[in-house]
Amino acid sequence: MNTTAQLLHDYKKNILENWMQNQLADAALRDDLISNDEMRRQSEELLEGLARAVSNGNVDNVYAPEFEQVTDILTDISITRARQGFSPRETGMYVLSLKQALYQVLEEKYKSQPEVLYKELLVINNLLDKLSMVTFDTYIKGREEVILRQNDEINEISTPVIRVWEGILALPIIGTLDSARTQIVMENLLQEIVNTGSSIAILDISGVPAVDSLVAQHLIKTVSATRLMGAECIISGIRAEIAQTIVHLGIDLSNIKTKATLASALQLAFSMRKVEVRKIASNNGFNQPR
Amino acid sequence: MERIPILKMGPFLLVTIQVDLYDRLALNLENDLISMVSKTGARGVLIDISVVSIVDSFMGRILGNIASMSRIMDAETVVVGMQPAVAITLVELGLTLQGVHTALDVEKGMELLHDKIGLGLNSEQEEEGSDDSDE
Numbered sequence A: 001m002n003t004t005a006q007l008l009h010d011y012k013k014n015i016l017e018n019w020m021q022n023q024l025a026d027a028a029l030r031d032d033l034i035s036n037d038e039m040r041r042q043s044e045e046l047l048e049g050l051a052r053a054v055s056n057g058n059v060d061n062v063y064a065p066e067f068e069q070v071t072d073i074l075t076d077i078s079i080t081r082a083r084q085g086f087s088p089r090e091t092g093m094y095v096l097s098l099k100q101a102l103y104q105v106l107e108e109k110y111k112s113q114p115e116v117l118y119k120e121l122l123v124i125n126n127l128l129d130k131l132s133m134v135t136f137d138t139y140i141k142g143r144e145e146v147i148l149r150q151n152d153e154i155n156e157i158s159t160p161v162i163r164v165w166e167g168i169l170a171l172p173i174i175g176t177l178d179s180a181r182t183q184i185v186m187e188n189l190l191q192e193i194v195n196t197g198s199s200i201a202i203l204d205i206s207g208v209p210a211v212d213s214l215v216a217q218h219l220i221k222t223v224s225a226t227r228l229m230g231a232e233c234i235i236s237g238i239r240a241e242i243a244q245t246i247v248h249l250g251i252d253l254s255n256i257k258t259k260a261t262l263a264s265a266l267q268l269a270f271s272m273r274k275v276e277v278r279k280i281a282s283n284n285g286f287n288q289p290r
Numbered sequence B: 001m002e003r004i005p006i007l008k009m010g011p012f013l014l015v016t017i018q019v020d021l022y023d024r025l026a027l028n029l030e031n032d033l034i035s036m037v038s039k040t041g042a043r044g045v046l047i048d049i050s051v052v053s054i055v056d057s058f059m060g061r062i063l064g065n066i067a068s069m070s071r072i073m074d075a076e077t078v079v080v081g082m083q084p085a086v087a088i089t090l091v092e093l094g095l096t097l098q099g100v101h102t103a104l105d106v107e108k109g110m111e112l113l114h115d116k117i118g119l120g121l122n123s124e125q126e127e128e129g130s131d132d133s134d135e
Helices: A003-010 A012-025 A036-054 A065-084 A088-109 A114-157 A179-196 A213-229 A240-249 A262-272 B023-040 B057-072 B084-092 B106-116 B123-128
Strands: A162-165 A168-174 A200-207 A232-236 B006-009 B012-016 B044-048 B076-080 B101-103
Touching: A003 A012, A003 A036, A003 A088, A003 A114, A012 A036, A012 A088, A036 A065, A036 A088, A065 A088, A065 A114, A088 A114, A114 A179, A162 A262, A168 A179, A168 A262, A179 A200, A179 A213, A179 B084, A200 A213, A200 A262, A213 A232, A213 A240, A213 B084, A213 B101, A232 A262, B006 B023, B012 B023, B012 B106, B023 B057, B044 B057, B044 B106, B057 B076, B076 B106, B101 B106
Parallel strands: A168 A200, A200 A232, B012 B044, B044 B076, B076 B101
Antiparallel strands: A162 A168, B006 B012
16 A cells, blocks of 8 residues: 555545535635535545555546546536536635645655655645546536527427417517528428417517528518428518618518518518407496597 | 329329339329320329328429429419428429429318319309418
8 A cells, every 4th residue: 555545545544634624714715505514525535535545556537437437526526517517616625625625734744754745745736636626527518418408498389389369379579580490490480370270370579689581581481381382481571681681681581571570570470360350449437439 | 004084173183102212103193194194185283292201303394394294285373282302302302393283181182173274163162161262
């Protein structure tokens, strides 16, 4: 058993105490997100794993099989923390504060042997730097997973197909249309046309911040696909600036029915379906006709 | 040799494609259909592709050709029942089937054909069937 392993084994209690103190002393401690007991349990588990991992003499390669348990624990911790909303600094400090704890113990033990102290410091420094790299890596991975999941959810939620009338569907588009979203919009719309047997679809783009040639192309694609299915498509919610950009870009929307507001698109849809909506004249005093 | 049946329904021809079209079959269909149009003097062609799940650019072109040829011979073409996946594929391929009319199902396709050739639906039918397309 080498000195590092020996040290970890003999002074486990002290190290853990130091470490917990360091963690608790940190001003950025998020005791709202994680309890002290939970933190102590995590730390103890990690320390034990670490002691076991270095007992074979490998203090350099953290990707070796004996470190598997340690990296597993770290991965677990950083992914959980990424999901819980810890900042990267807070997650990184978790491992780096262990360094401090080890230094304290080392210093006390090898006070009289500066050479050994120096050597041990180097070894531990090196090892913990690598472990904190692992933490960062997995933290970022965890964040990315969260972002990807949110992205999927936004895509799923942000393209609802609404049945506004018998045979008339409306699809309000919110946010910029990119290729991936167009695909989802198209699929949802076409599927809904089949499901409901609707012959008119209103694409409302009042929630689209800007229309460039790419977005327009995506819109035209959606309209064409709807037509191929045998339904008519009306684009509504075209604001003044969007009309300007469309004309300036030279995009031809002449064979697509366009309307300024959802209301007028609905009106057009009604007339296409030969439906009439009238105000009922009433004389009960509450609802005086103008 | 495999053939796709062409049914005559009054002034219209009805074709229901029940198999995935391979190129030879599609070409035969084009030939048969056009000769049927000339033989019967049909005014409209209705092609139901509701069970076709795979479509390539060739098939898209055949449909376009049929429509153009029929138009020359004074018959309108309506393609009905296209699956969403097929529609997306055609659009991604850049084929928007110009000159081909489309409808959601056979019933609406028939109504569309009636409208197109000016027979129109008589008034009481028009009122109860609220599904007619505007074209």
